[in-house]
Amino acid sequence: MQNMRAIGLNFLVAAACGALLSACAVGPDYKKPELATPAAYKENTGWKQAAPADAIKRGAWWEVFGDPVLNDLEKQIDVSNQSLKQAEAQYRQASALVSSARASFWPTLTTSPSATRSGRYGTSGGGIVSGGTVIGGTSTSGNPGSSHPANAYQLPFAASWEPDLWGSVRRTVEGDVANAQASAATLESTRLSLHASLAQTYFQLRIADEQKRLLDDTVDGYRKSLQLTQNQYNVGVAARADVVQAETQLKSAQVQAIDLGVARAQYEHAIALLIGKAPAEFSLAAQPLKVQPPVVPVDVPASLLERRPDVAVAERQAAAANAQIGVAEAAWFPTLTLSASGGYQNSVLSQLLDAPSRYWSIGPRLAETLFDGGARRAQSAQVRAAYDVAAANYRQVALAAFGNVEDNLAALRILEQEAAAQDDAVKSAEQALTITINQYRAGIVSYLNVITAQATAYSNERAAIALLGTRLNDSVALVKALGGGWEEKDLPAAGDISRKSTAPGDSATETAKQR
Numbered sequence: 001m002q003n004m005r006a007i008g009l010n011f012l013v014a015a016a017c018g019a020l021l022s023a024c025a026v027g028p029d030y031k032k033p034e035l036a037t038p039a040a041y042k043e044n045t046g047w048k049q050a051a052p053a054d055a056i057k058r059g060a061w062w063e064v065f066g067d068p069v070l071n072d073l074e075k076q077i078d079v080s081n082q083s084l085k086q087a088e089a090q091y092r093q094a095s096a097l098v099s100s101a102r103a104s105f106w107p108t109l110t111t112s113p114s115a116t117r118s119g120r121y122g123t124s125g126g127g128i129v130s131g132g133t134v135i136g137g138t139s140t141s142g143n144p145g146s147s148h149p150a151n152a153y154q155l156p157f158a159a160s161w162e163p164d165l166w167g168s169v170r171r172t173v174e175g176d177v178a179n180a181q182a183s184a185a186t187l188e189s190t191r192l193s194l195h196a197s198l199a200q201t202y203f204q205l206r207i208a209d210e211q212k213r214l215l216d217d218t219v220d221g222y223r224k225s226l227q228l229t230q231n232q233y234n235v236g237v238a239a240r241a242d243v244v245q246a247e248t249q250l251k252s253a254q255v256q257a258i259d260l261g262v263a264r265a266q267y268e269h270a271i272a273l274l275i276g277k278a279p280a281e282f283s284l285a286a287q288p289l290k291v292q293p294p295v296v297p298v299d300v301p302a303s304l305l306e307r308r309p310d311v312a313v314a315e316r317q318a319a320a321a322n323a324q325i326g327v328a329e330a331a332w333f334p335t336l337t338l339s340a341s342g343g344y345q346n347s348v349l350s351q352l353l354d355a356p357s358r359y360w361s362i363g364p365r366l367a368e369t370l371f372d373g374g375a376r377r378a379q380s381a382q383v384r385a386a387y388d389v390a391a392a393n394y395r396q397v398a399l400a401a402f403g404n405v406e407d408n409l410a411a412l413r414i415l416e417q418e419a420a421a422q423d424d425a426v427k428s429a430e431q432a433l434t435i436t437i438n439q440y441r442a443g444i445v446s447y448l449n450v451i452t453a454q455a456t457a458y459s460n461e462r463a464a465i466a467l468l469g470t471r472l473n474d475s476v477a478l479v480k481a482l483g484g485g486w487e488e489k490d491l492p493a494a495g496d497i498s499r500k501s502t503a504p505g506d507s508a509t510e511t512a513k514q515r
Helices: 002-021 061-065 068-080 082-105 168-234 240-274 309-330 375-441 447-481 509-514
Strands: 108-111 114-118 127-130 133-135 150-161 335-346 358-367
Touching (some): 168 240, 240 447, 309 375, 375 447
Antiparallel strands (some): 108 150, 127 133, 335 358
16 A cells, blocks of 8 residues: 555656646737727717716617517517527537636546456367367377466556646637637627517517508598599599599509518518517517607717627637637647556455555656647647737727717718608698698699699608618617627636536526526
């Protein structure tokens, strides 16, 4: 037993020396790629600046629209959407890779107990020994060519450890942690996109409902106009052509009302898929749209880099690429492996643990590649170029994020002005229609004037509804462009990734645990 203790003590001493030698890690330490950020948004003129109390509600930004039906639908995405579950599972994959990489910090201990019974067949005098009998030859001993079966019992143990002298393992873990954080940010980016897509699709469906309501009202108006024209014709005031024109106008409006059902059905089906249901299991009753575009607070551009999950994905990918440089540089240095083995071996099971049955060996091994034809140099060049790619991608994603905010700020500002002008146009068109109908009844103008006035009124009202839909769509897009209330600090810390397999706040956690 003293020898076994000596083995363990020697191995621990060697491991401690290796740990002291593992204090350095080659390769550059990560620094976030530099990026020039504007002091303010160009299109933010006249827009409400963010104040502490104006922050978008974290996790439920859609509530700013004040639509209870939308709120209920949005809650179902976190529970049932399959794309979100896929992203959550991918994060758990990345988290497991971190745990796997961290295992390389520790020694490996193995054992393989065995029990065997063996013998041999021998030959003597040209014969073959079988069961103690010589066949076709002569034996030169009292036990011709035979071998007594023997037992062998072994209880071996082996330990090996490769100290992380140059930081290869640490850089690998660093890269895997960054990849896991990028996966967590991808999960949040997917979540944000799904919620935004649902809100936009919902508003498109409600706009279709409003257009259907307008067409139904228009059909009623055209039907009354047809009756008026028919009465005028019956008393000889109007021509038959006026009646035909009125009938044509009515039928055209009815066709448009029917055709609108196609788009509405498709929007309803899209909503069903987003909340994880088959279209046959979901329906949404028509109701008036009482929502107006909200005022979305906008902060300075610099804060956007910490609030967009897609920007966080690109930044974490750059960090992972930087860690691979250290892994590649560590390949230039020798590797040290500390190994020890020992155990018990005897032919008698009852004597297996006796002192004479013990055996052991211990020793280090140093390995270095002397020539590889430039493979390591090429690998170093490849990972450095990969980092440059990731850094450039991060800058481009950040610039695109600034552009998204600018686009939606400009759109909402201009569309607000357009909506005010469009409302005036609707009022004017309605007044013109009323005047024209009265003139037609008095016989001052022809029915063609009525048709023109009705078409103008309908066109302006439909344009106003479409404009409201565009403004609501762009309001959702602006919230999405600003990150939807998400912040970079929501990413899991490096120390938490190996302990938790789901992203913070993810509702799919319980589902994964149950499986």
